[in-house]
Amino acid sequence: MAESRGRFGIHGGQYIPETLMNAVIELEEAYNHYKDDPEFNAQLTELFNEYAGRPSRLYYAEKLTKDLGGARIYLKREDLNHTGAHKINNVLGQALLAKKMGKTRLIAETGAGQHGVATATAAALMGMECVVFMGEEDTKRQALNVYKMRLLGAEVIPVTSGTATLKDAVSEAMREWTNRISDTHYCLGSVMGPHPFPTIVRDFQAVISKEIKEQMLRKEGRLPDVVMACVGGGSNAIGTFYHFIEDKEVRLIGCEAAGRGVDTWETAATIATGKLGIFHGMKSYFCQDEYGQIAPVYSISAGLDYPGIGPEHAWLHDTGRAEYVPVTDEEAVQAFEYLSRTEGIIPAIESAHAVAHAMKIAPQMDKDKIIVITVSGRGDKDCAAIARYRGEDISE
Numbered sequence: 226m227a228e229s230r231g232r233f234g235i236h237g238g239q240y241i242p243e244t245l246m247n248a249v250i251e252l253e254e255a256y257n258h259y260k261d262d263p264e265f266n267a268q269l270t271e272l273f274n275e276y277a278g279r280p281s282r283l284y285y286a287e288k289l290t291k292d293l294g295g296a297r298i299y300l301k302r303e304d305l306n307h308t309g310a311h312k313i314n315n316v317l318g319q320a321l322l323a324k325k326m327g328k329t330r331l332i333a334e335t336g337a338g339q340h341g342v343a344t345a346t347a348a349a350l351m352g353m354e355c356v357v358f359m360g361e362e363d364t365k366r367q368a369l370n371v372y373k374m375r376l377l378g379a380e381v382i383p384v385t386s387g388t389a390t391l392k393d394a395v396s397e398a399m400r401e402w403t404n405r406i407s408d409t410h411y412c413l414g415s416v417m418g419p420h421p422f423p424t425i426v427r428d429f430q431a432v433i434s435k436e437i438k439e440q441m442l443r444k445e446g447r448l449p450d451v452v453m454a455c456v457g458g459g460s461n462a463i464g465t466f467y468h469f470i471e472d473k474e475v476r477l478i479g480c481e482a483a484g485r486g487v488d489t490w491e492t493a494a495t496i497a498t499g500k501l502g503i504f505h506g507m508k509s510y511f512c513q514d515e516y517g518q519i520a521p522v523y524s525i526s527a528g529l530d531y532p533g534i535g536p537e538h539a540w541l542h543d544t545g546r547a548e549y550v551p552v553t554d555e556e557a558v559q560a561f562e563y564l565s566r567t568e569g570i571i572p573a574i575e576s577a578h579a580v581a582h583a584m585k586i587a588p589q590m591d592k593d594k595i596i597v598i599t600v601s602g603r604g605d606k607d608c609a610a611i612a613r614y615r616g617e618d619i620s621e
């Protein structure tokens with residue numbers, strides 16, 4: 226087991242100021258206690274099923290399969306969850322854990338606002354106070370999500386430091402946690418940050434691969450040949466991979482946002498262009514400039530433009546167990562349009578990155594092979610931006 230004390234090979238760890246140590250130790254102890262607690266797990270399953278709408282469907286995309294003319298393609302429909310994406314899996318788990326720990330207040334960072342909305346949703350459900358840190362730039366670009374968070378009872382604090390985007394919101398949330406550990410849980414949004422977050426978030430998202438495995442065995446009587454998902458910080462991808470890591474015959478593919486291309490600065494493809502570094506409490510790969518400063522990243526998909534990748538992915542890359550491929554804006558937009566037309570499913574532009582890579586590999590695979598693509602979220606939120614990309618103003 227390469228995972229010990231929050232390490233994934235050389236990655237992970239707890240690179241944090243002394244002032245944050247007590248908080249992560251308290252969280253680790255609580256998590257170790259509750260993760261095997263039957264009552265905790267029964268309550269979480271109840272929330273997943275009754276509130277979030279799990280299990281999500283594993284849908285055989287027959288038209289897509291026929292049109293691409295190769296491997297049989299299944300879609301894991303995380304877009305059908307309450308709030309429209311996989312993020313609810315993580316926030317329900319963390320909110321329940323925080324509640325058990327006696328915390329009354331959730332704080333979170335958010336980029337595009339999706340994780341902020343999910344956290345505000347869980348806070349409303351559990352009767353907890355909620356404060357969301359969001360880069361000021363992002364609050365302007367994502368006014369609808371700011372409105373939703375406030376509607377759900379959360380306070381949204383615009384962050385003006387740095388580039389006033391996601392990475393600055395993470396830094397600000399960590400600072401706030403240091404100041405108020407007693408009543409506050411930091412509900413981190415992806416498989417990143419200091420240990421134990423990458424493990425906790427992965428375990429809550431692992432329900433995705435647990436279900437895929439059961440559903441696939443029921444439908445096809447065997448395991449898939451490929452499972453694939455888009456990668457921002459990497460939570461829906463690790464959730465999709467987790468229960469297949471030991472099944473060496475199953476290929477694991479993570480699709481990164483290449484933006485305008487991996488040979489430009491306008492990219493967010495961390496594995497393709499990043500270097501080893503330490504940031505946000507963890508050792509992993511990060512997009513950096515020539516001085517080792519975190520580089521500004523770009524993708525058409527706001528949910529994928531994080532300059533790093535979770536430490537477990539960095540390790541799966543190092544060991545060759547998983548493959549990571551870059552997908553450009555243009556390829557993702559084409560996949561967004563293609564899946565909408567062929568299956569009547571409008572995917573999140575993040576998820577469209579995975580669909581785009583499937584469009585490349587499926588035609589080359591034999592017809593008896595099986596690919597599972599996780600559709601991490603639904604695309605309603607992206608329609609205005611994609612229309613604009615295509616030169617049409619539907620001003621939302």
Ligand SMILES: *Cc1c(COP(=O)(O)O)cnc(C)c1O
Pocket residue numbers: 310311312339340414415416455456457458459460461462528529573575576601602603
């Ligand atoms: C946030 C988000 C992502 C990226 O986050 P991961 O932690 O990499 O999963 C992907 N898809 C959707 C729909 C999202 O909202």
